[in-house]
Amino acid sequence: MTAPDLASAVRENIDLAPLNTLRLAARARYYSEATSREALKAQILWARENDLECRVLGGGSNIVFRGDFPGLVIHMALRGRFWAPCAGDSAVLKLEAGENWHESVLYSARAGFSGIENLALIPGTAGAAPVQNIGAYGVELADVLLDVEVLDTQTLQLLRLDRKRCEFSYRESRFKKEPGRYLITQLRLKLTRNRPPVLDYQGLAEAFPHSHSNPPTPLQVAEAVMALRAAKLPDPAILPNAGSFFKNPVVAQDHFQRLQRLYPGLIAYPDANGMKLAAGWLIDQCGWKGFREGQVGVHNRQALVLINHGTAIGEDVLGLAARIQADILERFGIMLEIEPRIFS
Ligand code: FAD
Ligand code: NAP
Numbered sequence: 001m002t003a004p005d006l007a008s009a010v011r012e013n014i015d016l017a018p019l020n021t022l023r024l025a026a027r028a029r030y031y032s033e034a035t036s037r038e039a040l041k042a043q044i045l046w047a048r049e050n051d052l053e054c055r056v057l058g059g060g061s062n063i064v065f066r067g068d069f070p071g072l073v074i075h076m077a078l079r080g081r082f083w084a085p086c087a088g089d090s091a092v093l094k095l096e097a098g099e100n101w102h103e104s105v106l107y108s109a110r111a112g113f114s115g116i117e118n119l120a121l122i123p124g125t126a127g128a129a130p131v132q133n134i135g136a137y138g139v140e141l142a143d144v145l146l147d148v149e150v151l152d153t154q155t156l157q158l159l160r161l162d163r164k165r166c167e168f169s170y171r172e173s174r175f176k177k178e179p180g181r182y183l184i185t186q187l188r189l190k191l192t193r194n195r196p197p198v199l200d201y202q203g204l205a206e207a208f209p210h211s212h213s214n215p216p217t218p219l220q221v222a223e224a225v226m227a228l229r230a231a232k233l234p235d236p237a238i239l240p241n242a243g244s245f246f247k248n249p250v251v252a253q254d255h256f257q258r259l260q261r262l263y264p265g266l267i268a269y270p271d272a273n274g275m276k277l278a279a280g281w282l283i284d285q286c287g288w289k290g291f292r293e294g295q296v297g298v299h300n301r302q303a304l305v306l307i308n309h310g311t312a313i314g315e316d317v318l319g320l321a322a323r324i325q326a327d328i329l330e331r332f333g334i335m336l337e338i339e340p341r342i343f344s
Pocket of ligand 2: 135136137138200201202232233242243244245248267269278279280302339
């Protein structure tokens with residue numbers, strides 16, 4: 001990218017409200033779109049030369065803007081979906097980081113490949129998917145991710161990190177632990193035509209009662225997931241939100257057993273590190289479901305989702321989150337962890 005190209009690519013004082021699904025008011029001092037790897041490198045270098053902090057933004061569906069950002073916000077806009085040749089019933093799908101995740105799920109399912117159909121209707125970009133190892137309905141990205149291409153912002157080199165080096169765990173990854181170090185430019189997913197559908201979650205099992213004799217296609221599963229989500233989760237275009245605001249906590253067996261004696265209705269599932277508790281249930285027990293105060297609130301069908309009712313700012317949302325965390329800590333002895341990334 002030449003100097004004049006760069007000058008026109010970087011814009012000043014940009015309103016970020018339309019670029020985050022919580023619709024929080026915030027401005028970026030500088031903003032650019034990266035439509036190529038060269039542009040991405042040039043923009044990072046420009047920020048470095050001007051002593052500015054740099055943040056990458058995808059669809060803005062998993063962030064909370066605490067206030068204005070004094071550095072450069074780079075919108076990841078690399079586009080492209082490619083099938084790589086593969087033997088037998090498998091295929092490798094390459095997704096450029098700026099591709100819309102949900103459209104990519106439908107693209108794969110329509111081609112008859114399974115692996116990501118349970119992750120339908122998750123907003124945002126492909127490039128952000130590894131950041132929190134997106135998951136839903138018993139499937140997570142790590143199940144199918146072969147590797148990612150990243151730009152190392154320290155060296156400005158492009159690298160490939162295989163799944164192991166991404167250090168995935170439940171809604172976690174290396175990219176969360178080392179924020180800003182690696183910008184994801186491409187994903188490679190290993191998909192297949194013959195994987196049995198994952199239908200463990202109640203709503204999905206109910207949608208396909210005869211799945212043993214008549215297994216649904218990947219597209220049918222994706223459509224069932226879309227229907228379940230549409231019935232329960234608020235559409236950010238109508239009620240601005242960032243999805244689940246808290247991660248489901250995993251507690252040790254003895255903690256779980258103590259809680260279960262006190263609360264026989266406790267919703268919990270076995271996890272490799274103990275028992276995973278449904279954070280939405282904990283929040284509901286403390287009476288927060290449907291709560292509204294001023295411009296912020298808790299969704300009335302899913303207590304994990306915090307809502308901006310109009311003109312809330314980041315501090316309003318984080319203030320409500322802190323009150324919920326304090327209640328859950330006092331009642332259940334659990335500190336809920338905020339899931340979205342906080343930009344400040
Ligand atoms: P952004 O919000 O733009 O960014 C999130 C973080 O990733 C930021 O720290 C950003 O800097 C970083 N980032 C973005 N792109 C890159 C990149 N290319 N390289 C490096 N870092 C990057 N999540 C789930 O796991 N499961 C769900 O079922 C789910 N459902 C949701 C439903 C709703 C209604 C909403 C609003 C959110 C939901 N989410 C869910 C959360 C969110 O959609 C995902 O985390 C998604 O992957 C975020 O993508 P994004 O492009 O919007 O990321
Ligand atoms: P749900 O089906 O009502 O389930 C409530 C909670 O119980 C979920 O958090 C889920 O954990 C857990 N759960 C349910 N059945 C399970 C099973 N068979 N095995 C293990 N855990 C089980 O949840 P929902 O609110 O309608 O959401 C449906 C799916 O979409 C969930 O997977 C959820 O994570 C995902 N989702 C995520 C976000 C986000 O922003 N992160 C937003 C909306 C929906 P898990 O969350 O670990 O799956």
